[in-house]
Amino acid sequence: MKKISFYVVGSGMQGASAASILSKVDFSEKIILGDINEEILKKVAAKIDSDKIIPTKVDASRVESLVDIGEKVDVILNFTNPRFNINIMKAALKLDAHYVDTASGPDLELHPIDYMVEKQFELDSEFKEKDLKALLSCGYTPGVSNVLARYIVDKLDKVESIKFRAAYGPADSKTPMVLKPVEKYSEIIVPTWSPEVSFLYRATQPVSFKDGSYVRHEPFAEPEEYDFPEPLGKTLNVLVDHEEAVTIPKFIKGVKYVDYKNSPDIIAYALIKMGFAENREINVRGKTIVPRDVLLKLLRPPVNHFLEETEEKLLREDYETYIEIIVVEVLGFDSQGKILYKGILENNVPPKNKEERLEIYRRFGTTHFLVSLPAITGAKLIVEGDGRSGVIAPEVLNPVNFFRTMEDIGYKPKIILTATREL
Numbered sequence: 001m002k003k004i005s006f007y008v009v010g011s012g013m014q015g016a017s018a019a020s021i022l023s024k025v026d027f028s029e030k031i032i033l034g035d036i037n038e039e040i041l042k043k044v045a046a047k048i049d050s051d052k053i054i055p056t057k058v059d060a061s062r063v064e065s066l067v068d069i070g071e072k073v074d075v076i077l078n079f080t081n082p083r084f085n086i087n088i089m090k091a092a093l094k095l096d097a098h099y100v101d102t103a104s105g106p107d108l109e110l111h112p113i114d115y116m117v118e119k120q121f122e123l124d125s126e127f128k129e130k131d132l133k134a135l136l137s138c139g140y141t142p143g144v145s146n147v148l149a150r151y152i153v154d155k156l157d158k159v160e161s162i163k164f165r166a167a168y169g170p171a172d173s174k175t176p177m178v179l180k181p182v183e184k185y186s187e188i189i190v191p192t193w194s195p196e197v198s199f200l201y202r203a204t205q206p207v208s209f210k211d212g213s214y215v216r217h218e219p220f221a222e223p224e225e226y227d228f229p230e231p232l233g234k235t236l237n238v239l240v241d242h243e244e245a246v247t248i249p250k251f252i253k254g255v256k257y258v259d260y261k262n263s264p265d266i267i268a269y270a271l272i273k274m275g276f277a278e279n280r281e282i283n284v285r286g287k288t289i290v291p292r293d294v295l296l297k298l299l300r301p302p303v304n305h306f307l308e309e310t311e312e313k314l315l316r317e318d319y320e321t322y323i324e325i326i327v328v329e330v331l332g333f334d335s336q337g338k339i340l341y342k343g344i345l346e347n348n349v350p351p352k353n354k355e356e357r358l359e360i361y362r363r364f365g366t367t368h369f370l371v372s373l374p375a376i377t378g379a380k381l382i383v384e385g386d387g388r389s390g391v392i393a394p395e396v397l398n399p400v401n402f403f404r405t406m407e408d409i410g411y412k413p414k415i416i417l418t419a420t421r422e423l
Helices: 013-024 038-048 063-067 082-094 113-121 124-129 144-153 177-184 195-203 244-251 266-274 291-298 303-308 354-364 372-383 399-409
Strands: 004-009 028-035 053-057 075-078 098-101 133-135 158-170 207-210 213-216 224-227 234-239 257-262 282-284 287-289 322-334 337-349 390-392 414-420
Touching: 004 013, 004 372, 013 028, 013 038, 013 303, 013 354, 013 372, 028 038, 038 053, 038 303, 063 082, 075 082, 075 372, 082 098, 082 113, 082 124, 098 372, 113 244, 124 133, 124 390, 133 372, 144 158, 144 244, 144 322, 144 337, 144 399, 158 177, 158 234, 158 244, 195 266, 195 291, 207 244, 244 257, 287 291, 372 399
Parallel strands: 004 028, 004 075, 028 053, 075 098, 098 133, 133 390, 158 257
Antiparallel strands: 158 322, 207 213, 207 257, 224 234, 234 257, 282 287, 322 337, 337 414
16 A cells, blocks of 8 residues: 655644544555644644644745645645645645645635636646646535536436535524524534635625536525425525536536535625625724724634544533535436436534444544545545546546545445436
């Protein structure tokens, strides 16, 4: 078995989770864990407590800092904010390393996702020249969602449209009825990933793909009530700025329409309407402030979830768990005619059963792995030869290998596939 050396940039929730998982698998040789915050680095490294971890202070805003690590690495896993993607990709090129991230946007200027993805694709030729791979958007969604789309498309002779629908909520809600809408339609209050990304991607113009062109919409556009499996049931979905609608048409040829919708965050919606996504300076009592910076400062750092998670807490009967459901609808044609496939991804975060929670925690050192584990899976596959050189997305990878590798590492995603011919 080839041993792989990893460079994990970012020690927040997902970077810490990735480093923890990698410290426990037999295919990792060493894990450089880089962050500008030395205090967080030390805390995360101390909790993981592995000789494989090499905590290293780096500044993702400077390519020179990212490169100056004094180690040879096989692949860089980028868990920083997407505005640092280009810097980290350039560092990968200088280090002759493959590259993986989990999101292409947003940035602080609120550029739509097609713009952000295209900036990354400008480095395609440089990665090809070095026979390296840059795997974009390989988290849970985008990421596993793209792989599931490819798995379904491979069953078809021709594909017409691919639609992604997502919802998230408590597995067993004890919230009073009057507060249920807040519980069902808000995630930025207690984010499990970057608060910056969680908020700003909802303020950015969402992009869909139609008849060969990307179409930009207003935030929270095209609301629809989508019928998800229980316990979520009928849930409002709106267009959001997401990578699937941009990368899928690049690699799945012939598709005419792609979009992505998920549940609107009503707290984020109110804050956006009030101007908290603005980066223009305003005067408050004689002091100049930027509304967006104030909000991002107040949001809770998600790394706390990793640092505060313990076996004792996970065994509590009242431990709060959430369910996330993603539906990938693929409309196309096979040898028998028109057919609609629905691929349903369903996961509890963390699992409802306390024994299962404890088992996963002991296996990975965390129960928050739905973004980090797919990134690790993608990294392992590209290092071992899956995919082509250059800038690619998860739908380029072999979907059967991807899901098998995830399971081999320690988690099998729950997938239900249905097909309907009466259209």
